[in-house]
Amino acid sequence: MNEVISSTLQSPSKGLREVWGWFDVSQDDRVRVSGLLPLAEQNIEAILEEFYSREGGYDRPGGDGPPHGMQDVRDEQRRHLLELFEAGLDQKSFQDRVRAGLFNENYGISPSFYLGLYTFAINRICDLLRQEAEDEAGALETEKALRKAAACHQAMTIEAFSAARTDAIEQRERQLSELPTPVLRLQAGLLLVPVVGVLDSHRSRLLTMQILDAIREQNARAVVLDITGVAAVDSMVANHLIQTMTATRLMGAHSVLTGISAEVAQSLVKIGVTGEALNPAGDLERGVETARKLLER
Amino acid sequence: MNAPAADPAVMLQRVSCDSDVVAARQLARRLADELEFSRPDQALIATAVSELARNIVNYAKEGEIEICTARAGAKTGIKVTARDRGPGLANVELALQDGYSTGNSLGLGLPGTRRIVDEFDICSDPGQGLVVTVIKWR
Numbered sequence: 001m002n003e004v005i006s007s008t009l010q011s012p013s014k015g016l017r018e019v020w021g022w023f024d025v026s027q028d029d030r031v032r033v034s035g036l037l038p039l040a041e042q043n044i045e046a047i048l049e050e051f052y053s054r055e056g057g058y059d060r061p062g063g064d065g066p067p068h069g070m071q072d073v074r075d076e077q078r079r080h081l082l083e084l085f086e087a088g089l090d091q092k093s094f095q096d097r098v099r100a101g102l103f104n105e106n107y108g109i110s111p112s113f114y115l116g117l118y119t120f121a122i123n124r125i126c127d128l129l130r131q132e133a134e135d136e137a138g139a140l141e142t143e144k145a146l147r148k149a150a151a152c153h154q155a156m157t158i159e160a161f162s163a164a165r166t167d168a169i170e171q172r173e174r175q176l177s178e179l180p181t182p183v184l185r186l187q188a189g190l191l192l193v194p195v196v197g198v199l200d201s202h203r204s205r206l207l208t209m210q211i212l213d214a215i216r217e218q219n220a221r222a223v224v225l226d227i228t229g230v231a232a233v234d235s236m237v238a239n240h241l242i243q244t245m246t247a248t249r250l251m252g253a254h255s256v257l258t259g260i261s262a263e264v265a266q267s268l269v270k271i272g273v274t275g276e277a278l279n280p281a282g283d284l285e286r287g288v289e290t291a292r293k294l295l296e297r
Numbered sequence: 298m299n300a301p302a303a304d305p306a307v308m309l310q311r312v313s314c315d316s317d318v319v320a321a322r323q324l325a326r327r328l329a330d331e332l333e334f335s336r337p338d339q340a341l342i343a344t345a346v347s348e349l350a351r352n353i354v355n356y357a358k359e360g361e362i363e364i365c366t367a368r369a370g371a372k373t374g375i376k377v378t379a380r381d382r383g384p385g386l387a388n389v390e391l392a393l394q395d396g397y398s399t400g401n402s403l404g405l406g407l408p409g410t411r412r413i414v415d416e417f418d419i420c421s422d423p424g425q426g427l428v429v430t431v432i433k434w435r
Contacts, residue, residue, distance in 0.1 A: 173316050200315035232322055234347040235405040236355075242403075263340035270341060271348070271409030272395055 023152040029145035036146065037085040039132070040125055044078050047124045051117055076103050081121050084153045101161025111158060122150045181207050183214040186288065189221045189295055191253075196229030204240035208247055215251045222291040223248055226284050228259030238273045245279065254294040255279060258287030306365065310350075312379075313359035318350040321362040328364055329375055334435055342375055342433055345413045348406040349379035349429055355400055357383020357426065367432050374415070374434035382426035389419055 020026075052074075080100045104114055126143045133139030176197075184192040191214055195207065211223060225245065230237065241257065248255040257278045260268075281287040308328065310321040325346040329339040346362060353360040360381025367376035386392045393411060398404035407429075411417045414431040421427045 170314075170316075198315070198319055202315075232319065232343065232347060234344050234351060235403050235409055236351050239403045263337055266337050267340050267344040267413075270413045271344060272405045272412065273403065273409075 019152060019156065023148050023155070025145070025148050025152055029148060032142045032145040033149045034085055036125065036129065036142065037082070039128060040082055040085045043125065043128055044081060044121070047121050048074055048078060050124070051120050070107075073107055073109070076100065077117060080157075081118065084150060100157055101164055104161065105165070111161075114157075115154060118150065118154055122146060181210060183210055185218055185220075186224070187292075189219065190288075190291055191215070191218065191220045191223045192226065192288070193223060194226045194229060198232065199227075199230055199237045199240055201236070201240065204237075204244060208240075208244040211244060212247055212251055215248065215253045221253050222294045223253055223255040224281075224284070224287045224291050225255055225257050226259040226287065227257065227264075228261075228284070230259075233260075233264045233268065235271050235273060238268060238271075238278070242277045245277070254291065256281045256287045256291050256294070258282060258284045308364045310362045310364070311359070312350045312353045312362055314354060318347060318354060321350040321364075322347045324362075325364050325375065325377060328366070332366060332373060332375060332435060334375070334433075338433070338435070341413045342377075345410045345431060345433070346377055348410045349377065349431070352406050352427075352429075353379060353381045353383070355402070357381035360426075367434075372434050374432050376430065376432045378431075379429045380426070381428075385421040385423045385425055385427050386419075387423050389421055393419075 020030075103109075104111070126146065129139055129143055129146075133142075179197070181193060181195055181203075184194070186192050191211070193207070193211060197203075199207070211225075214220065215223065225241070227233065227241070245255040245257065257280045260278075260280055281290040308324050310317060310324055312318065312321055322343045326339055326343040329342045334342065346364070350362050353362070360379065360383065363378040363380065365376050367374040391397050393408050394404075395408045396404040407419075410429075410431060414433045416430075416432040418430040419427070420429075
């Protein structure tokens with residue numbers, strides 16, 4: 001264990017050193033905290049047992065805490081608490097903290113419960129520290145160091161947890177943006193594409209590909225692109241639409257744009273997007289009518 | 298710009314991806330609604346914010362959009378500041394011309410935004426980033 005500590009003391013990353021600074025965790029503090037490892041290892045099981053056997057109903061189903069006696073939860077919590085003394089808040093334990101954060105999420109352990117248990121454990125260790133100390137002033141310094149380091153450890157765990165959550169949200173967003181847009185066949189040679197949601201670069205590339213594939217497969221000669229369901233149209237979205245429609249034209253099909261709201265129309269004019277490139281046809285009904293006429297030509 | 302006093306409530310949106318653009322846009326729209334801008338004006342403000350945020354994503358990768366209420370005398374408006382530490386603009390005049398783009402865009406973002414808003418201030422040091430401040434009065 002000592003090797004790990006010495007190596008991390010030598011090369012903390014710049015970001016990490018900054019975090020220690022915020023919590024006023026000095027090198028000396030870290031040495032003091034890692035010196036508590038034997039004490040922590042010896043007592044952690046008893047501390048957890050005390051925490052769980054107190055009154056307070058931690059085993060309520062649907063409560064804040066994990067079901068009583070769930071051994072893997074306690075194992076994880078023991079491991080996480082000991083990490084404070086073992087790894088000394090280094091970058092290496094970052095993955096562990098993400099794991100702890102996700103673990104809490106998966107088992108429905110709320111941040112308050114996590115912090116409550118953590119604080120309880122630190123308080124108990126401080127009690128033990130005071131009992132065993134021969135040098136009172138030194139014990140006080142160590143206690144201060146422990147509290148600072150613990151706060152830092154908790155903060156980093158919660159941050160790692162929130163980063164993992166943000167990742168999950170971003171992944172969900174990507175999945176949403178990849179929702180396929182249906183390309184509907186209205187009649188022979190005539191396709192209808194209702195676009196709904198946010199039209200970003202990624203999605204508009206997908207959309208263009210889908211439309212071009214459908215044109216080739218169904219031998220279509222006209223496409224009605226309806227953007228009633230597109231909430232935001234700015235110059236980039238307009239650009240995507242123009243490119244999609246130009247590509248359609250190159251495939252030998254005419255395209256008609258419908259569903260431009262009064263607000264969108266006004267905004268587009270102000271920005272400077274002209275109508276011609278978009279071949280707009282008002283509402284869907286008129287768009288389909290226009291497209292049919294194009295077919296007859 | 299005659300430095301109108303801003304309300305203390307400032308909304309900040311970090312911008313680094315497409316969904317942040319949407320979020321900034323929605324923030325602006327909500328404030329515009331609260332300030333009782335007309336519906337078409339709300340759409341214009343949202344579009345302006347969209348263009349500014351889009352520029353950040355496209356050219357600077359990341360930055361921020363700050364939205365607040367602007368007041369000057371009896372006038373109330375919405376003030377939007379787009380800030381980034383990207384490459385900045387080598388030629389501001391050129392960038393404000395319709396159809397000029399170093400990317401593959403319509404080149405309407407900045408000039409379009411300028412047409413939408415009442416006050417438009419752009420400050421760029423090449424290599425230091427770009428700050429665009431706009432105000433639309435009600």
